[in-house]
Amino acid sequence: MDVRKTELATLGSRGLLKREATAEGLQYLTFSLAGEEYGVDILKVQEIRGWAPVTKVPNAPAFVRGVMNLRGAIVPVIDLRLRFNLESVEYTKTTVVIVVTVQSASGSRIIGTVVDGVSDVLNLNVADIQPAPDFGTAVHTEFISGLVTVEAGMVMLLDVDRLLSVEEMFALESVRPMEAHAAAA
Amino acid sequence: MAIDIGQFVQTFFEESFEGLDVMEAGLLALEPGATTDLEKINTIFRAAHSIKGGSGTFGFKNVTDFTHLMETLLDGMREGRLGVTGEAVNVLLGSVDCLREMLVAARENIPVEPEQIQALQGRLARLLKKEAAEAEAAPNKPAAPVEPPPAARTTGWRIRFKPHLQLMHSGNDPVRMFRELAALGPLTARPDSARLPRLAELQPEDCYLSWELELLAEVARDAVDDVFAWVEGDCELSVEPLTAESATEKTVKPAAEPLVVAPAAPKTSEEGRQGELLLERRKGEDRRRGDRRVNVAASDSASIRVGIDKVDAVINLVGELITTQSMLSALGEDFDMGRLDKLHEALDQLDRNTRDLQEHVMRIRMLPVSSVFSRFPRMVHDVSAKLGKQVELRINGEQTELDKTVIEKIGDPLVHLIRNSLDHGLEPPEERLRAGKPETGVISLDAYHKSGSIFIEVGDDGRGLNRDALLRKGLEEGLLKPGEDYSDEQIYELIFHPGLSTAKQLSDVSGRGVGMDVVRSNIQDVGGSIQIASQPGRGTRITISLPLTLAILDGQLVSVGGDCYIIPLLSIIESVQIKAGAVNRVAGKGEVFRFRGQPLPILRLYELFGTEGAVSDLEKGLLVVVEADGRQIGLFVDDLEGQQQVSIKSLEKNFRRVSGVAGATILGDGRVGLILDISGLIRVNNVAL
Numbered sequence: 041m042d043v044r045k046t047e048l049a050t051l052g053s054r055g056l057l058k059r060e061a062t063a064e065g066l067q068y069l070t071f072s073l074a075g076e077e078y079g080v081d082i083l084k085v086q087e088i089r090g091w092a093p094v095t096k097v098p099n100a101p102a103f104v105r106g107v108m109n110l111r112g113a114i115v116p117v118i119d120l121r122l123r124f125n126l127e128s129v130e131y132t133k134t135t136v137v138i139v140v141t142v143q144s145a146s147g148s149r150i151i152g153t154v155v156d157g158v159s160d161v162l163n164l165n166v167a168d169i170q171p172a173p174d175f176g177t178a179v180h181t182e183f184i185s186g187l188v189t190v191e192a193g194m195v196m197l198l199d200v201d202r203l204l205s206v207e208e209m210f211a212l213e214s215v216r217p218m219e220a221h222a223a224a225a
Numbered sequence: 226m227a228i229d230i231g232q233f234v235q236t237f238f239e240e241s242f243e244g245l246d247v248m249e250a251g252l253l254a255l256e257p258g259a260t261t262d263l264e265k266i267n268t269i270f271r272a273a274h275s276i277k278g279g280s281g282t283f284g285f286k287n288v289t290d291f292t293h294l295m296e297t298l299l300d301g302m303r304e305g306r307l308g309v310t311g312e313a314v315n316v317l318l319g320s321v322d323c324l325r326e327m328l329v330a331a332r333e334n335i336p337v338e339p340e341q342i343q344a345l346q347g348r349l350a351r352l353l354k355k356e357a358a359e360a361e362a363a364p365n366k367p368a369a370p371v372e373p374p375p376a377a378r379t380t381g382w383r384i385r386f387k388p389h390l391q392l393m394h395s396g397n398d399p400v401r402m403f404r405e406l407a408a409l410g411p412l413t414a415r416p417d418s419a420r421l422p423r424l425a426e427l428q429p430e431d432c433y434l435s436w437e438l439e440l441l442a443e444v445a446r447d448a449v450d451d452v453f454a455w456v457e458g459d460c461e462l463s464v465e466p467l468t469a470e471s472a473t474e475k476t477v478k479p480a481a482e483p484l485v486v487a488p489a490a491p492k493t494s495e496e497g498r499q500g501e502l503l504l505e506r507r508k509g510e511d512r513r514r515g516d517r518r519v520n521v522a523a524s525d526s527a528s529i530r531v532g533i534d535k536v537d538a539v540i541n542l543v544g545e546l547i548t549t550q551s552m553l554s555a556l557g558e559d560f561d562m563g564r565l566d567k568l569h570e571a572l573d574q575l576d577r578n579t580r581d582l583q584e585h586v587m588r589i590r591m592l593p594v595s596s597v598f599s600r601f602p603r604m605v606h607d608v609s610a611k612l613g614k615q616v617e618l619r620i621n622g623e624q625t626e627l628d629k630t631v632i633e634k635i636g637d638p639l640v641h642l643i644r645n646s647l648d649h650g651l652e653p654p655e656e657r658l659r660a661g662k663p664e665t666g667v668i669s670l671d672a673y674h675k676s677g678s679i680f681i682e683v684g685d686d687g688r689g690l691n692r693d694a695l696l697r698k699g700l701e702e703g704l705l706k707p708g709e710d711y712s713d714e715q716i717y718e719l720i721f722h723p724g725l726s727t728a729k730q731l732s733d734v735s736g737r738g739v740g741m742d743v744v745r746s747n748i749q750d751v752g753g754s755i756q757i758a759s760q761p762g763r764g765t766r767i768t769i770s771l772p773l774t775l776a777i778l779d780g781q782l783v784s785v786g787g788d789c790y791i792i793p794l795l796s797i798i799e800s801v802q803i804k805a806g807a808v809n810r811v812a813g814k815g816e817v818f819r820f821r822g823q824p825l826p827i828l829r830l831y832e833l834f835g836t837e838g839a840v841s842d843l844e845k846g847l848l849v850v851v852e853a854d855g856r857q858i859g860l861f862v863d864d865l866e867g868q869q870q871v872s873i874k875s876l877e878k879n880f881r882r883v884s885g886v887a888g889a890t891i892l893g894d895g896r897v898g899l900i901l902d903i904s905g906l907i908r909v910n911n912v913a914l
Contacts, residue, residue, distance in 0.1 A: 093896075094897070095788065095789075095896055095898065095899065096788055096834075096836070097880075097883055097886070098833065098834030098836075098885060098886065098899075099834070099835075099883060099884060099885070100883070106897075107876065107880065107897045107899075108897060109891050109896065109897050112874070112891060113874070113878070114874050114875070114876055114878070114879060114880070114889045114897055115879050116879055116880040149878070149879045149880075150879045151879060
């Protein structure tokens with residue numbers, strides 16, 4: 041179990057993991073994905089683990105890499121690059137799985153998301169967050185709850201409850217492969 | 226030491242619901258018109274009485290009043306003053322239902338619909354009036370010889386009640402008894418405190434007072450006796466009729482110190498109640514307290530009663546486990562290779578201990594199926610009356626034990642199956658006679674244990690499934706292809722198809738709500754399967770097979786292209802190597818292997834699951850022959866791995882249901898392995914063929 045404690049340790053030594061949130065202060069964990077920076081509400085994050093091979097699940101969309109064993113619970117692992125229709129890359133030593141808790145209509149679920157690497161923890165005020173711009177239908181922005189400008193550039197804040205809603209993910213699948221197989225055979 | 230009475234309410238509800246079941250079973254066993262079976266009526270009466278007492282304690286007045294009426298009626302039956310008529314039984318059955326609703330309402334804190342209660346109360350009262358009328362018409366009925374002749378009609382009763390000191394130790398409370406008396410009519414009570422010791426000597430749990438009571442009501446002596454029925458032997462009691470004369474005398478004469486009932490020795494009675502409650506609590510075990518948290522929204526199945534022998538067995542095993550553990554740690558302290566044998570021995574013992582412990586812990590969750598079956602006699606009684614059919618329900622093997630979760634899930638499917646049998650399966654009496662069958666139809670309900678599974682069979686001796694109608698319907702709907710030969714099973718299978726009904730008209734009893742497809746999916750949800758056998762004119766038999774438990778199964782690990790899957794060992798017939806030339810392609814579609822002279826469809830798992838890098842040459846892999854729902858299929862895998870017991874984990878909790886997969890488990894190396902859903906795979910394959 042090669043949980044990459046080093047990242048957490050560095051983050052911790054920089055005092056970034058301390059919950060210093062004030063009344064309107066928010067903390068976001070940021071990570072990189074295909075050269076862009078994204079952020080998730082740190083209260084949604086359960087833990088960060090290094091990538092370890094998962095068990096493939098049949099008839100799941102490509103972005104579902106499989107399921108892993110999280111201390112006895114069966115947790116699906118989703119590749120965010122594939123989820124965003126980005127080009128997939130080889131997993132490296134910095135590839136991590138951010139385990140988040142997602143609220144859905146049927147209760148809370150635990151889901152692992154594969155990202156290129158963890159970057160930082162951002163302390164934000166609600167006032168810092170700008171609404172996501174409307175790109176029309178060309179770009180799906182419904183998973184983005186807002187944008188924040190930091191020194192290094194822009195961070196997109198993700199609405200993980202929507203992004204990782206199982207219902208939403210499978211709504212994308214018009215034909216389930218198993219039935220496709222059944223029809224073809 | 227204030228005790229929160231609220232924590233016992235749950236126990237009261239549980240016991241009351243059990244009591245209602247007892248009453249229902251008892252009422253159904255009563256045969257109208259036959260000689261009254263006193264023991265049966267007594268059982269019903271006792272159950273009603275406990276509910277009445279409990280509801281009084283917890284302040285559910287409507288329940289108390291209602292039960293009281295029922296009790297009076299039952300009492301009439303017991304005394305033979307009132308005949309056990311079909312009408313009376315039906316009213317009482319209705320009352321049991323009503324009472325159940327009232328208790329549910331009380332538990333959920335929701336208001337009850339008064340109309341139904343009033344209607345039933347009216348019917349009960351009418352029956353009672355009839356009783357009174359009958360009693361007057363036949364005053365010298367031999368059944369009630371103790372009754373004083375009507376000439377000396379009493380206007381009330383004088384009761385001298387001198388409880389023994391330890392009356393309250395048995396959980397009785399004079400205040401409650403007086404309240405019951407007061408419900409019969411105006412009551413005056415004069416306490417006699419002669420026995421009361423000095424305060425320093427007073428034992429708070431003893432009852433020192435005695436009373437002289439006067440009940441000014443024209444009630445039967447039994448009604449008075451009933452109140453004291455539970456303290457018989459714990460008191461000195463004399464009940465004398467109060468004649469009109471003596472009553473007037475009393476009323477003229479100023480009563481010495483008439484006391485109202487309520488404040489009678491409140492301190493002592495409270496103490497007595499506490500004693501009673503403490504006792505109950507000990508019986509009820511502390512688990513209830515833990516359950517209360519989840520129980521706030523209160524479902525009626527949040528706790529189970531476990532036989533003490535089962536708990537003792539677990540405790541014994543834990544003791545053994547501790548012994549093994551200390552043996553191992555002693556070995557570990559200074560270990561050398563010379564003691565390797567001992568280590569192996571100890572590890573074997575540990576293995577045995579854990580398996581035993583697991584098995585016994587599982588057994589705690591097991592309940593007899595009678596908890597589901599017990600509702601059917603009532604249902605058959607009601608439905609058959611509605612349909613004008615004569616039905617005998619035969620139940621066998623109700624002590625067979627099943628996992629609690631499974632028990633909860635099979636209730637509704639069984640209701641549906643039995644309703645189907647009643648409505649569609651069994652013919653009306655005339656038709657049965659014409660067919661040369663006895664007028665009374667038989668529905669059988671059997672539960673038994675066979676080779677690691679539980680089987681439940683619902684059978685009837687009715688007309689059987691209409692094969693032709695099903696075939697026609699199947700062709701109409703395009704589910705079957707014309708010109709092909711179908712086996713009976715394939716045709717009967719159609720009744721599980723949603724939206725397919727051969728019933729000519731929908732009736733009140735079935736044909737609404739859930740269909741057979743829901744029945745099947747419910748059964749499959751708990752890992753079971755369902756099969757139908759039917760003979761025209763002879764009847765239908767539906768067999769449900771269920772796993773013993775949902776939590777653990779014996780699995781065969783198989784590998785497919787580097788992935789590991791688990792096949793439930795119970796569904797495996799055997800594993801074979803495929804010989805070249807034994808495989809045919811049927812009509813260019815599915816592959817079929819000749820297995821012991823029978824064609825066996827082959828399902829290549831890697832194709833179905835889209836696995837890469839798996840063995841694709843049939844001769845290089847293995848074929849695992851599996852069976853579910855009475856059908857066989859060959860699963861093509863790379864190789865067999867070990868066998869192991871796996872604990873079943875849900876994929877749905879964090880993900881969703883995956884077709885062909887029943888669940889997941891954690892393998893020995895910490896990876897996740899998927900457990901195959903054999904009957905799901907067979908269905909998928911059937912669609913494909």
